[in-house]
Amino acid sequence: MAKVLVSLSEVFVAENKKIKEELELLGADVRSIVTKKASLLDYVHDAEVIITGVEKIDRTIMDAAPNLKYISKFGTGVDSIDLEEAAKRKITVTNTPGQNASSVADLAFGLLLSISRNLAKSNEIVKNGGWKLLMGNDVEGKRLGIIGFGEIGKKVAKRATGFDMDIVAYGNYKDEETAEKLGVHFIDLDELLATSDYVVICTNLKESTYHLINKQKLALMKKSAYLINISRGDLIDESALIQCLKENHIKGAALDVFSQEPPNLELAQLENVICSSHIGGATDECSERIGETIIENIQNYIKKQPLTHVVV
Structure with missing residues (x-):
């Protein structure tokens, strides 16, 4: 009987319960904990499979779980998992690419519109009993620069077509067919940063993209430009971004992710963020x-059938 540990944050309580019930029907022995309210180290000692959201799965966790054979990521980004160590120990790692793409793309555009029209600030003013006209910017006809043209980047581009935006993209992965359909042109990163009115970061975090947006790259951006990050916080050098925003070198930033979460308050509390x-x-x-993708993969694992979306 496979011993499965499910560690998801409390916001996913419904899916946590569903995964537990479905896997128990398959004959698995399932223990479910809430991320950050229970320590993984207290529960991993006999786990053969870990289903994890944001928890860091590093050498310490692997040492504490001598029976661990499979890590299933509830999401796409696997930067929280020590893939090199997993590979050394022959621990299989899978993720669920593309399943969150529509949701993340929606948020990217929500943040873009919110920062462009000062929605968050206007909401705060009205709720505090005030009434003030805040000027913003139109989106129609502006240039949108997308860093990373994977599933999320492509869905951001599709949404941008409805606003008649001029869309450019940068990334190692170039889906020329989709780009042509959406009217997207691939350009290099420096040109994208220098010419875009809105820059949305959609790329994965890895060693080569750590602090991809640094002081030098920020200096290329227009003073009227907005930066939106819905990928990973460490793609941006936050110290450089704070300085850039304080000096009004760019007009603003909309951020869903940070180097540390909760974030550095100096950054989060800036007026133009x-x-x-x-x-x-x-x-x-x-x-x-x-959840459905994970259940299907765990079912395959139990039946010793091939897994999908194998990372290592």
Whole structure:
């Protein structure tokens, strides 16, 4: 009987319960905990499979789980998992790519519109009994620069077509067919940053993209430009971004992710910044899609059938 540990945050309580029930029907021995309210180290000692959301699965966790054979990521980004160590120990890692793409793309555009029209600030003023006209910017006809043209980047581009935006993209992965359909042109990163009115970061975090947006790259951006990040906080050098925003070198930033979460308050409290709490994939529909993919893979694992979306 496979011993499965499910560690998801409390917002996914419904999916947590569903996964537990479905896997128990398959004959698995399932223990479910709430991320950050229970320590993984207290529960992993006999786990053969770990289903994890944002928890860091590193050498310490692996040492404490000598029977661990499979890590299933509830989401796409696997930067919280020590893949090199997992590979050394022959621990299989899978994720659920594309299942959160629509949800994250929706949020990206929500943040873009909110920062462009000062929605968060206007909401705060009215709720505090005030009434003030705040000027913003039109989106129609502006240039949108998308960093990373994977599933999320492509869905952001599709949404942008409805606003008649001029869309450009940068990334190692170039889906030329989709780009042509959506009217997207691939350009290099420096040109994208220098010419875009809105820059949305959709790429994965890895060693080569750590602090991809640094002081030098920020200096290329227009003073009228907005930066939106819905991917990973460490893609941006936050110290450089704070300085850039304080000096009004760019007009503003809309951030769903940060280097540390909760974030550095110096950044979060700047007047020209709006924030959300890493909610890109936090929709009922997205959670259900991810859960179904995970259940299917665990079922394959139990039946010793091939797994999908294998990372290592």
